[in-house]
Amino acid sequence: MEGDKTVSQDAERPGTDSARELPTLNLRRLETFQRLLQYGAFLVLLVFLGLIALSWFQLRRINNEIAAADADLNQKRLEIDKLRIDADKLRAENGGLQKVNGALTDVTRSIGGESPEQAEKIKQVVEESIGSSATDLTQIPARIYMHIGNAEQRRFAAAIANRLQAQGYIVPGIENVHEKAPLESDIRYYASDAATMKDVQDIQANCLRWGLKLTVPRNPVSSHSVRPRHYEIWFGKNAAQNPTIDLGPNPPIKLVPTTPAKIAPAHTPK
Numbered sequence: 001m002e003g004d005k006t007v008s009q010d011a012e013r014p015g016t017d018s019a020r021e022l023p024t025l026n027l028r029r030l031e032t033f034q035r036l037l038q039y040g041a042f043l044v045l046l047v048f049l050g051l052i053a054l055s056w057f058q059l060r061r062i063n064n065e066i067a068a069a070d071a072d073l074n075q076k077r078l079e080i081d082k083l084r085i086d087a088d089k090l091r092a093e094n095g096g097l098q099k100v101n102g103a104l105t106d107v108t109r110s111i112g113g114e115s116p117e118q119a120e121k122i123k124q125v126v127e128e129s130i131g132s133s134a135t136d137l138t139q140i141p142a143r144i145y146m147h148i149g150n151a152e153q154r155r156f157a158a159a160i161a162n163r164l165q166a167q168g169y170i171v172p173g174i175e176n177v178h179e180k181a182p183l184e185s186d187i188r189y190y191a192s193d194a195a196t197m198k199d200v201q202d203i204q205a206n207c208l209r210w211g212l213k214l215t216v217p218r219n220p221v222s223s224h225s226v227r228p229r230h231y232e233i234w235f236g237k238n239a240a241q242n243p244t245i246d247l248g249p250n251p252p253i254k255l256v257p258t259t260p261a262k263i264a265p266a267h268t269p270k
Contacts, residue, residue, distance in 0.1 A: 141168065147235060153235050159210075196220075
């Protein structure tokens, strides 16, 4: 009996080899986990390389934009320099043109007892001087050629010419056209642009203040040889009956008539 108890106690005693279970490692799970770590590291590397590539492209785009902006800035600087040079040239041309215009005005004011042939030459010189002194024909001064129908109108025409010259217009001469004068006084023009029509309106308004009512034809006179800002005032047969300006004892200027054969045919406005 005692022997059986000993065997039973030995069998129930913990720590014996038969009753103990040793822990085991799951190598497949470890391999899977290691592979996932490798994939994760590779993915992080790809993201890092992608960010580097994106940064490089962004930097390249920014550098290209900076280079384009620098090129555009240099182009703008060249354009500004060119505009500055053109402006300086224009100032010089305008200064010279103003001197020419002033000289022409002084000459036309001082015309005295020249012959009709000399008056025609003066008219030609005025046109040639104006054309050669300005590269931009829109900047040339306005010239007003005056035509009267009889000798009694000369004093009134000279007084108006003097006032027009004081406002910057050039009045090269007064022509006596005799029977070719229209019934009503008018102003004739050779273009229909905005600058021309403004001149016409200004001349008409000024002459009306001085007692000369001018009719403006609906259409300009057709001519390809007339320079810009060329105008003609034609006194009607009954003009200068009631002038509203002081004519003075003598005309302020003496302008020479040309021969009637050299004038253009009268244009009677509709």
